[in-house]
Structures are given as structure tokens and as C-alpha cells.
Amino acid sequence: MANCQNCGYKWSYSTSLKKTFLRFKRSMECPNCGKKQYQSQQSLKRSSSLTLIPLALLPIAWLLDLEISTAYGLAGFLLLAFVLLHPFTLELSNEEQPLW
Numbered sequence: 001m002a003n004c005q006n007c008g009y010k011w012s013y014s015t016s017l018k019k020t021f022l023r024f025k026r027s028m029e030c031p032n033c034g035k036k037q038y039q040s041q042q043s044l045k046r047s048s049s050l051t052l053i054p055l056a057l058l059p060i061a062w063l064l065d066l067e068i069s070t071a072y073g074l075a076g077f078l079l080l081a082f083v084l085l086h087p088f089t090l091e092l093s094n095e096e097q098p099l100w
């Protein structure tokens with residue numbers, strides 16, 4: 001789980017989840033010290049590769065001749081799994097880092 005890079009405060013699962021998905025900017029405020037935190041580059045890479053999994057599923061669904069609704073259900077399930085697992089991949093940084 002993520003630790004604030006400014007004060008070392010450990011973000012809880014629900015804090016990480018809310019800060020990640022209920023935001024409009026790239027920055028997230030630490031609930032303890034209020035300093036802006038950003039998702040670290042490594043963590044960004046990890047989460048962006050996770051989002052590719054549902055996409056990779058499409059050709060597989062086509063190959064296996066799955067019903068489109070089954071494929072969508074599977075993609076939805078993976079998306080949910082991604083959202084729920086995201087706090088475990090979250091790492092914080094004091095500065096905004098580019099993805100690549």
C-alpha cells in the first residue's frame with residue numbers, strides 16, 4: 001500500500017481507492033499532511049499495463065468464438081478486478097513524473 005513521500009503516512013486501502021478514482025487531476029492530497037502526491041512512474045506503468053489486459057481479451061474472445069455478451073462480462077469483471085487491485089499497485093511520489 002502507498003506511503004506518503006512527504007510525511008510517511010500509510011494510506012489505507014479505501015483512501016488509496018478513493019484518491020485514485022475520485023479525482024479530476026493527477027495529484028492526490030495526503031489525508032495526513034495535505035501535501036500533493038502523485039502516482040509514481042513505476043506504479044503508473046504497472047497500472048497502465050493492467051488496463052491492457054481487457055484489451056488483450058478481445059482477440060481471444062474472437063478466437064474462442066465467445067458470445068459478445070460473455071466477452072463484455074469478462075472485460076467488465078477484469079475492469080472491476082483492476083479497480084479493486086489498484087490500491088496494491090499504488091506508489092506515491094512528491095513530484096509529477098511522466099509516464100515514459
Ligand SMILES: [Zn+2]
Pocket residue numbers: 004005006007008009030031032033034035
Ligand atoms: Zn503526508
